[in-house]
Amino acid sequence: MRVGLFIPCYVNQFYPQVGIATLQLLQKLGVEVVYPLNQTCCGQPMANSGFEHLTKGCNELFVDNFNEFEYIVCPSGSCTLHIKDHLHDERNEAAAIAVRGKVYELAEFLTDVLNVESLNAYFPHKVGFHQSCHGQRGLKLSQMTELVAEPFSKPEKLLRMVKGLEFVPLSRQDECCGFGGTFCVTEEAVSAKMGKDRVEDHLQHGAEFIAGGDMSCLMHMEGILKRQQSKVQVKHLAEILNA
Amino acid sequence: MDHSQLAATFNKDESRVTWHDETLWWVRQKRDKQAHQLPEWERLRETASRIKNNVLSNLSGYLEEFEANAIKNGITVHWAADGKEHNAIVHSILQKHGVNKIVKSKSMLTEECHLNEYLHQQGVEVIDTDLGEYIVQLAKEPPSHIVLPCIHKKKEDIGELFHQYLGTPEGNADPQFLTNAARLHLREKFLTRKIAITGVNFAVAETGEFVVCTNEGNADMGAHLSDVHIACMGLEKLIPKRKHLSVFLRLLTRSATGQPITTYSSHFKKPRKNQEMHIVLVDNGRSRQLGRPDFRNSLKCIRCGACMNTCPVYRRSGGHSYHNAIAGPIGSILAPNIDMKDYADLPFASTLCGSCSNVCPVKIDIHDQLYKWRQVLVKDGHASIVKKLGMKGMTFTLSHPAVFNFAGKAGRWVLKHTPFVVNNGFNPWFKQRDMPEPPKESFAEWYKKAVSNQQ
Numbered sequence: 001m002r003v004g005l006f007i008p009c010y011v012n013q014f015y016p017q018v019g020i021a022t023l024q025l026l027q028k029l030g031v032e033v034v035y036p037l038n039q040t041c042c043g044q045p046m047a048n049s050g051f052e053h054l055t056k057g058c059n060e061l062f063v064d065n066f067n068e069f070e071y072i073v074c075p076s077g078s079c080t081l082h083i084k085d086h087l088h089d090e091r092n093e094a095a096a097i098a099v100r101g102k103v104y105e106l107a108e109f110l111t112d113v114l115n116v117e118s119l120n121a122y123f124p125h126k127v128g129f130h131q132s133c134h135g136q137r138g139l140k141l142s143q144m145t146e147l148v149a150e151p152f153s154k155p156e157k158l159l160r161m162v163k164g165l166e167f168v169p170l171s172r173q174d175e176c177c178g179f180g181g182t183f184c185v186t187e188e189a190v191s192a193k194m195g196k197d198r199v200e201d202h203l204q205h206g207a208e209f210i211a212g213g214d215m216s217c218l219m220h221m222e223g224i225l226k227r228q229q230s231k232v233q234v235k236h237l238a239e240i241l242n243a
Numbered sequence: 244m245d246h247s248q249l250a251a252t253f254n255k256d257e258s259r260v261t262w263h264d265e266t267l268w269w270v271r272q273k274r275d276k277q278a279h280q281l282p283e284w285e286r287l288r289e290t291a292s293r294i295k296n297n298v299l300s301n302l303s304g305y306l307e308e309f310e311a312n313a314i315k316n317g318i319t320v321h322w323a324a325d326g327k328e329h330n331a332i333v334h335s336i337l338q339k340h341g342v343n344k345i346v347k348s349k350s351m352l353t354e355e356c357h358l359n360e361y362l363h364q365q366g367v368e369v370i371d372t373d374l375g376e377y378i379v380q381l382a383k384e385p386p387s388h389i390v391l392p393c394i395h396k397k398k399e400d401i402g403e404l405f406h407q408y409l410g411t412p413e414g415n416a417d418p419q420f421l422t423n424a425a426r427l428h429l430r431e432k433f434l435t436r437k438i439a440i441t442g443v444n445f446a447v448a449e450t451g452e453f454v455v456c457t458n459e460g461n462a463d464m465g466a467h468l469s470d471v472h473i474a475c476m477g478l479e480k481l482i483p484k485r486k487h488l489s490v491f492l493r494l495l496t497r498s499a500t501g502q503p504i505t506t507y508s509s510h511f512k513k514p515r516k517n518q519e520m521h522i523v524l525v526d527n528g529r530s531r532q533l534g535r536p537d538f539r540n541s542l543k544c545i546r547c548g549a550c551m552n553t554c555p556v557y558r559r560s561g562g563h564s565y566h567n568a569i570a571g572p573i574g575s576i577l578a579p580n581i582d583m584k585d586y587a588d589l590p591f592a593s594t595l596c597g598s599c600s601n602v603c604p605v606k607i608d609i610h611d612q613l614y615k616w617r618q619v620l621v622k623d624g625h626a627s628i629v630k631k632l633g634m635k636g637m638t639f640t641l642s643h644p645a646v647f648n649f650a651g652k653a654g655r656w657v658l659k660h661t662p663f664v665v666n667n668g669f670n671p672w673f674k675q676r677d678m679p680e681p682p683k684e685s686f687a688e689w690y691k692k693a694v695s696n697q698q
């Protein structure tokens with residue numbers, strides 16, 4: 001199985017260890033992984049700010065980079081959702097539709113495509129999991145508390161395979177952290193307050209690590225933790241599953 | 244002032260924001276509890292959504308049916324194209340009866356039309372009889388929430404207000420005591436006012452009747468004691484048949500406050516002997532919204548307020564920061580229809596987390612509409628945000644890998660250009676947050692080395 005690895009622009013530049021963990025984890029699971037070097041970004045920062053009409057170049061580049069793969073895997077729910085919902089290509093719409101159909105967020109790729117049932121990972125810590133909104137309400141990686149429906153969580157299922165890991169429950173299971181792309185600067189006051197409240201929920205329940213599937217949410221919470229000089233750290237799901 | 248500025252002001256008192264957030268979260272939890280008691284909940288939502296879809300697809304037919312039946316029942320029906328016409332119609336009825344003091348029970352439509360201000364200018368005294376509305380009216384503020392108008396006020400604030408206006412003892416903030424004080428005061432108004440205005444929650448086309456839902460019974464008090472009852476409603480309040488109430492009444496208050504049903508669901512069908520009954524049907528932009536395929540679903544709204552209670556941004560910015568009669572997620576998709584320029588900021592006052600769409604009892608795709616409004620507003624050049632973000636340079640770089648990779652060595656490009664870190668003087672990111680240290684090398688750089696080492 002040949003997989004195209006899609007690493008979000010800010011992960012590439014700020015959190016290379018998350019890209020590395022994703023790559024190594026997939027390789028461990030017997031997948032051939034290729035990282036197309038010409039990739040940049042999914043276009044979401046522009047589109048969510050109302051500039052979807054300017055994302056044409058970004059979109060076409062994405063199709064060119066990833067068209068050839070059987071699957072595309074990305075360690076971000078938010079970027080995956082954006083591709084799934086908004087990727088178009090006037091030159092070749094069929095290719096864009098195909099790409100949209102084969103892009104997977106890391107956790108769902110592991111549980112739904114590779115059908116992972118056990119992992120050789122060890123992470124002896126108390127971990128709170130931040131379920132990003134796009135991963136959850138967009139990609140349905142876990143059940144949403146608003147709905148009257150059976151609970152499930154793909155990332156939690158994976159984390160429970162990690163030896164030594166203690167899963168920390170939260171008071172508000174799926175509240176938004178307030179990152180929200182450009183929202184984090186255009187609505188600084190509300191964004192920061194949301195982030196502080198989210199972090200506080202993890203701290204109150206004794207988490208040593210805040211894990212998540214989206215580095216953008218984690219970067220925002222990490223920023224708050226650092227400012228508070230907290231010892232609690234953020235970790236991407238891939239890093240823990242690869243530990 | 245736009246939403247972000249008003250929200251920043253609201254956030255100056257952090258403990259108050261925490262209190263506001265927790266108060267509304269508690270309401271959301273009550274809603275969850277009620278919803279989870281009904282295994283058929285999701286089917287109810289779907290049914291309600293479809294009934295409303297039918298209404299919106301055949302609106303003119305249902306309106307005519309409703310009008311004909313209401314007239315048959317002895318109700319006078321008026322049509323208002325906008326808020327101005329609505330206010331003038333109401334005023335003309337008051338003038339006809341020579342009345343300049345009225346009672347009104349909660350109606351978001353009259354808020355939307357700014358009826359109180361208008362009547363005040365005409366020398367008419369309006370008393371809002373819903374306790375929450377009454378409180379904000381005393382405070383000379385608009386409601387901050389469509390169901391819980393004074394949710395932004397602590398009981399101490401209310402005690403203070405009542406002390407000032409109703410002469411209750413200073414420092415007494417006992418809710419029971421204050422409610423009673425308001426009740427005594429309002430009773431006198433009910434008994435002496437000849438005209439009562441109410442809103443409408445549902446209007447039944449089949450029968451020409453309308454239903455008003457309240458917890459305090461104040462709509463009934465007003466309507467039953469008055470000689471003239473004026474009911475004001477937006478065009479979208481229609482439902483085809485009376486039996487459809489069995490869907491909507493089950494959803495409304497469970498979603499709104501987590502009660503199984505409103506204390507009073509009062510049906511009004513025809514005037515009492517010697518009473519006059521009027522209905523004012525108001526468009527005020529609704530036909531225009533109906534004509535926008537991406538946004539027409541917003542007219543399904545039954546004004547339960549659940550989207551506000553669940554909204555993490557609303558809970559931490561307060562209703563007044565939306566500077567619109569209807570706040571929160573639903574207000575943010577309704578307001579730009581009324582005025583794109585004035586409300587261009589509202590669709591951006593969201594993280595697009597999607598919780599609103601999940602609680603909405605009529606399944607409005609609220610967060611998708613917020614996204615779509617952003618596209619419309621930017622294309623029309625309305626958003627001031629356009630200038631702030633410098634998107635054009637960003638898209639150029641992101642469409643050109645060579646530029647990106649050159650610019651992007653170890654965080655350089657992202658640090659300079661990504662909107663959340665872009666350094667324009669004082670960057671809001673750093674006010675309460677730190678940035679990660681840029682690493683020695685990017686993932687792409689690491690990968691290139693790793694691949695060449697393998698070969």
Ligand code: SF4
Pocket residue numbers: 498543544545546547548549550551573599602603604605606607609
């Ligand atoms: S949009 Fe939906 S959730 Fe919000 S007030 Fe209207 S009906 Fe209620």
